[in-house]
Amino acid sequence: MVKQAYDHLLTALMTLQIAPGDRIAIDQVARRLDISQTPVREALSQLEAKKLVVKTPNVGYRASPQMTREEVRDLYALRQLIEPYTAARAAAAMSPRSIATLKSIDRAMSSIVDGDPDAFSNFAAADDQLHQLIAALSGNRLVADMLEGLHAHMHIFRALYRTNAPSEAAAEHRVVIDALVAGDPDGAENAMRIHLERSLQRMDEALAGEEAPTT
Ligand SMILES: [Zn+2]
Structure with a gap:
């Protein structure tokens, strides 16, 4: 219950x-x-x-109150310091089992249709799972625990609910996943950096819209 x-x-x-x-x-x-x-x-x-x-x-x-634009930028600055590193480390430590898990997350995300509100929380869960998995595969427990404690994805998806367009993020995730599966640390690091940059852009635009005076 x-x-x-x-x-x-x-x-x-x-x-x-x-x-x-x-x-x-x-x-x-x-x-x-x-x-x-x-x-x-x-x-x-x-x-x-x-x-x-x-x-x-x-x-x-x-x-909880919505995160402000300032708080969101701070959150992403922190993620940019950490997650390209976890992606590179994870790419260097791939196993057949982690490859299979990555592919199943990719399939789950690819099947989600833009604008479908029911599918949206599934996408949020898959995104969370992907970033947590990469952090876990990095082998750095301290960093993985810290990222988990941020619960960044839940807040982000809550804010982005109105601009529901998971296909963009899914395409960026696929580049990250491909580099991981290929065991390419530089590629994974770069793809993660680009994904976080674009994700911040989407977030920032969504929040700018909310903060704008309603004229
Ligand atoms: Zn993501």
Whole structure:
């Protein structure tokens, strides 16, 4: 029942049915899912650990505020320092098993159609899986744990929901995956750098649109 509540809330947060800053009423969620409040509370505390909701004394839970453009740029600057390195290290450490996993992630991402809201959270999950896998394959636990702690993808996809165009990112991912499968560290490093640059551009444009005065 915790999982049911978690999935329900996560989908609502990712698809902006619960908008950034919105209050989340535990009793309403419980009633809607026809479960008790305890699993809803447990799901919310899991989402709090992922920084998707915040708990405020006397108020309860709210959806985390949208990242500002400044915060997004800082996040990407950090990722640019780390992820080209993890991609290069991963390319040098490929095994048949990791190649098979990469190919299955690639297949999952390729099958997603732009503009389909249901497919979008699948894409977000596949993207998360890809970047985490590359970090794990780098063999540097410290870096992998740090990237996981950022939960960058969830925030990014939440913000980009309205500009849903995963085919661009899927094409960039394919260049990264091809270089990894070929065991090409320089190619993987470069492809990751380009993917993060373009991803930041998409993010920045989406946020610029939101911050612009509504005239
Ligand atoms: Zn990505």
